[in-house]
Amino acid sequence: MALSAKLVMRQGQALVMTPQLMQAIKLLQLSNLELASFIEEELERNPLLERAEEGPDPREHEPPAEPPATGDPVEADWTSDEFATDRGALEAGLGTELENSFDGERTGPAADPAGDMMGLSATSWTGAPPSAEGEGSNLERYVASLPSLHDHLAAQLLLAVTDPVDRLIGHSLIDAVDEAGYLSEPVEAVAERLGVSVASVEAVLAIVHTFEPTGVAARSLAECLTLQLKERDRFDPAMAALIGRLDLLARRDHAGLKRLCGVDDEDLADMVGEIRRLDPKPGRSYGGGPVQTVVPDVYVRSAPDGSWLIDLNTDVLPRVLVNQSYRARVTRGTASDADKSFVNNCLQTANWLTKSLEQRARTILKVSSEIVRQQDAFFAHGVQHLRPLNLKAVADAIGMHESTVSRVTSNKYMASPRGIxxxxxxxxxxxASTLDGASHSAEAVRFRIKQMIEAETPADVLSDDAIVARLKAANIDIARRTVAKYRESLRIPSSVERRREKSVMVLAGR
Structure with a gap:
């Protein structure tokens, strides 16, 4: 057979991950803090982007009716199911493992918020009224910075140690103290690294053990508790025996502890209470940076007619505009082709970014509205009325792909009358239900188990089998191993351990 070259035309479909499309996918799963950081980087990178409050005339920032034809990317079809067909392209584009892919809003009846049919009124994110207090002052700028644990210990070292060698050893030990307040490096390793004797390091460590907070630089939990008990003058032989067998205390083996310490029930209860008042992590009061408060992305409030109003938090929505006047001044002058090409690319990026931000806001609002519609009983009556819900149910109701709902619900928070x-x-x-009734939410069942255990009396401690029986009487079909799993997730000990603890508390008269 002769070999020859020939041209063949074929027609096919393929998913092309443009940088703009990858950006739109990435924006969906960003939290409000991550989004603010991303916008800051874009503002520094793109000269045509600026904050909304910086623009002298809003009319200058009106986007053109049609983007420039030169180098325009093909508009993404947000209704296409092809976004869920090529996982490899998505992972390669985003650099992260994605379960599925992106599917934006669909047009038509499915895109209409379902809340209007169910008494929900979803406020448009663009039409939400500004806060009555305006921007307000940033209180964080008035908060005094707290000293770190390292600085606090170093300041005490300067007063307690005068010898230069001992100070060097002390600084090395302080550097080895972790955020919880424990010494993370063995004394022998510190001595070898500094070229000094182990005895010298032990002597300086004994001085560090006298610093505040008490128990800092301990090498184990037992040593940490011992240092605190010695400061309170409560480290007697019985307490020393108890500290030496913390494993029995963790198992709540009070009978073994009484034999080991030679005390009765009342004394053991006092000793256990004393240990509970100690701080097992003395360094946590200094810790790292300030605690970051969760800022909700969506607000849910009740309406006078009994429905729910869903508003986007406009304070966390980025306000960026495209400066059309600056672009016109640059392209109108004697700019080179390279400069004009750069400005056109910046314009396309800016227009796509503003469109992606608008798409993100609309999607969050639509998903949140459907969640409130599905979980109306939870907001009205509490966690016991939480319904089983999955991503597919919400995605089908609002006409989106499951992966889109998954990204929207990641790192997003909703503030409601019942909390955040x-x-x-x-x-x-x-x-499942024991009868042919409606199924139950796992979170609601977990809450029921917690309530049952909190209502226990010392004479009636519920075993896992007893909890299963009570739940089945309440029309909840659940296995014993599931009850044990839920109990452990709530960090509730077994019935044997709870019975031991309650008996000791009763004997101590508590």
Missing amino acids: FELKYFFTASI
């Missing part, structure tokens, strides 16, 4: 919850909190597994 991550959007993923409302997605729980389903537990």
